[in-house]
Amino acid sequence: MNNGFVFAVQGEGRGHLTQAIAMYELLTANGHHVAAVLIGSSSRREIPSFVRERIKAPIITFLSPNFATDKKNKSIRIGKTVYNSLLHWHKYSRSMKLIREVVDTYKPDMLLNFYEPLIGVCSLFKKLNTKVVSIAHQFIYLHPEFTFPAGGNKTDRYFIKKYTALTAKGSDQLIALSFYPLQQQRYKNIIVSPPLLRKEVFDQTLFNGNHILIYLLNSGYMQDIINWHKLNPEQILHCFTDSKTVKGKWYYDETLCFHSLNDHTFLHFMANAKALVTTAGFESVCEAMYLGKPVLMVPVKGHFEQWCNSRDAAKAGAGTYADEFNLDVLLQYLPHHQNKTETFAEWSSETKHILMNSFAELLQQPMETETSMDTSPDFNFHPSFS
Numbered sequence: 001m002n003n004g005f006v007f008a009v010q011g012e013g014r015g016h017l018t019q020a021i022a023m024y025e026l027l028t029a030n031g032h033h034v035a036a037v038l039i040g041s042s043s044r045r046e047i048p049s050f051v052r053e054r055i056k057a058p059i060i061t062f063l064s065p066n067f068a069t070d071k072k073n074k075s076i077r078i079g080k081t082v083y084n085s086l087l088h089w090h091k092y093s094r095s096m097k098l099i100r101e102v103v104d105t106y107k108p109d110m111l112l113n114f115y116e117p118l119i120g121v122c123s124l125f126k127k128l129n130t131k132v133v134s135i136a137h138q139f140i141y142l143h144p145e146f147t148f149p150a151g152g153n154k155t156d157r158y159f160i161k162k163y164t165a166l167t168a169k170g171s172d173q174l175i176a177l178s179f180y181p182l183q184q185q186r187y188k189n190i191i192v193s194p195p196l197l198r199k200e201v202f203d204q205t206l207f208n209g210n211h212i213l214i215y216l217l218n219s220g221y222m223q224d225i226i227n228w229h230k231l232n233p234e235q236i237l238h239c240f241t242d243s244k245t246v247k248g249k250w251y252y253d254e255t256l257c258f259h260s261l262n263d264h265t266f267l268h269f270m271a272n273a274k275a276l277v278t279t280a281g282f283e284s285v286c287e288a289m290y291l292g293k294p295v296l297m298v299p300v301k302g303h304f305e306q307w308c309n310s311r312d313a314a315k316a317g318a319g320t321y322a323d324e325f326n327l328d329v330l331l332q333y334l335p336h337h338q339n340k341t342e343t344f345a346e347w348s349s350e351t352k353h354i355l356m357n358s359f360a361e362l363l364q365q366p367m368e369t370e371t372s373m374d375t376s377p378d379f380n381f382h383p384s385f386s
Contacts, residue, residue, distance in 0.1 A: 004033030006108040006130075008099065008116040010064065011041045014048065014215075014242075014261060015283035016114040019135065019177075021054045021263075022196040023112060026352060035106040038099060040064025040116045048242070050263040060102060062095040064118055096122045103128050109363060115167055123170020131362060132171045135196070137282040138164045138305060139176035143190050145183060149311035156304035173362055175355065177282065179289070179316040181347055191358050194351040195286035200264065204271035206291060211236040212327065213273040213293075215266070215284050218300055219243030222258065224325040229256045232327070238269050275330055280306035280321070285313045290348060292341040295319035296330035316340070 005027060009020045017039075024034050036058045039047055052059055096118055103111060108130050113119040115136035122128060140146045141161050148157055168174055174190045185192045212235060214225060219241050229237055233255055240259045250258040259265065267287065270276060276288040280297040288295045295318045299306035310321035317340035322329040 003107045003109050004035045006035050006102060006106050006111045007037040007114065008111060008119050009037065009039045009114040010116045011039045011047055011061075014263070015281045016116075016136070017048065017051050018198060018263060018283050019196040020112075020114050021051065022198040023114075023135070023355075024055050024057070025199050026196075026355065030356065035108055036060060036102055038062060038102060038116070040095070040118060048261045048263070050261070054263070060098070062098050062118075063091045064095060064116060065092065092118060092121075096125075100128065103130055110359065113167070113171065117163070117167045120167040120169035120171075124166075127170050133173045133175060133359070133362065134168050134171040135175040135177065135193075136164075136167075137177040137195075137309070139168065139174040139190060140178050140192070141308075142168070142174070143176055143182065143184075143187050143192065145187070149308055149315075152304065152307065156307075160304050160308075173358060175358065179282075179286070179313055179318070179344075185354075191354065193354045194348045195283065196351060196355075197287060197290060197348060198263075198267075200267050201287050201290055204267060204291060206271050209272040209274060211238050211269070211273055212330070213266075213269045213276050214239040214325075215276070215278040215281070216241040216243075217279040217281060219245070221279070221298075221325055226252065226256070228325060228327050235327070238273075240266050240269075275319070275334060277325065277327060277330060279303075280310040280313070282309055285309065285318050286344075286348075289313075289316070289318050289344045290341065292339050294330070294334055294337040296327065296333070297321040298323070298325050316344075 007020050007023070010016045020037065027034055034057045037055055037060070039059060039061050041047055041061045041064060047061065099118060099122055110131040110133060111128060113132060113134040115134070115138060119132065119134070138160070141164055172189070175193050176190050177195050178192050182192050214237060216222065216239060222239070222241060222243065225237065225239055229252070235255065237256045238259065239257070240261055242261050246258045246260050248260055252258065270287060270293060271291055273293055275294045275296065276284065277296045277298065278284045280299045285295055285297065295313065297310035297313060297319065298321070299310050313319070314321055317338060319337065320329060320333045
């Protein structure tokens with residue numbers, strides 16, 4: 001491999017960013033070069049400092065579509081998200097021009113796309129001048145053996161598949177990260193893979209502490225945590241959030257502490273936690289499953305992907321779920337939790353083999369021409385609602 005890899009990463013939450021870090025570690029440990037990392041950002045979120053600390057490659061940020069939330073920064077507003085995306089289309093056009101310039105400058109052998117939608121949108125106009133592999137848990141939705149949880153809204157299911165297919169547009173291969181293996185590990189250009197866990201996850205020393213660890217994607221839920229804490233002051237809580245109001249640490253009192261996002265510290269607290277409470281992001285749940293920590297998953301309102309994650313992960317043995325941050329649900333569940341760490345660790349051990357083999361296989365193939373370039377799922381497909 002001559003020119004190595006370029007990454008494109010969706011900057012929403014920490015999941016795709018930690019996946020990128022894990023991939024960076026995997027590639028560099030095996031002698032490969034990561035030339036640059038593109039990260040889609042917004043004015044609402046800051047790129048956590050741990051990303052720049054861990055990835056020793058040029059990091060290039062660009063404006064990218066982001067979920068719009070309500071005024072309390074709690075629930076997702078799909079209509080407002082679409083409206084904002086159209087309103088700022090001229091800015092996203094400049095971002096796509098930047099993406100092409102980065103690819104043309106570094107001439108990577110492969111671009112790895114961690115669910116950044118503008119990579120797919122770029123390919124609607126013209127394929128990027130490199131092999132593209134898209135990696136995310138969401139690509140499991142396009143696999144015929146994946147079953148959506150019962151009770152979900154059919155319209156939400158339709159649009160998440162449409163959006164995921166758009167993100168995958170122009171990809172030569174899709175890596176669908178999954179809580180568990182499927183019988184058909186490969187379907188067309190979709191390869192099912194275990195999660196991408198960072199080296200620090202494997203290196204943690206475990207013990208069962210007394211605190212409950214909380215991860216909040218949306219800082220608007222901080223007040224919910226405070227409200228529960230006031231009724232249960234004896235329970236020690238450590239809460240990580242990307243809220244700009246939290247600078248390092250904020251001790252609310254002796255048993256409740258809010259932390260700015262810091263991956264090393266977050267993992268340390270998880271390894272020593274009694275349990276994890278999270279907004280049902282794929283990566284955090286997988287880390288907890290590997291470390292044997294029961295999880296209470298509380299999907300962000302209006303976030304269908306997290307709603308699916310919570311039900312799918314519960315089926316895989318991660319823990320339980322609730323509609324709001326009522327930690328009583330977790331405390332009632334804990335005596336009944338069955339630890340599936342051994343099974344999950346066995347599945348996770350296959351990640352390196354699956355990914356490196358798929359990259360090697362793809363790079364031996366000739367670059368596709370623009371007329372036959374697109375093996376990604378058709379953006380205009382009509383999913384069944386079975």
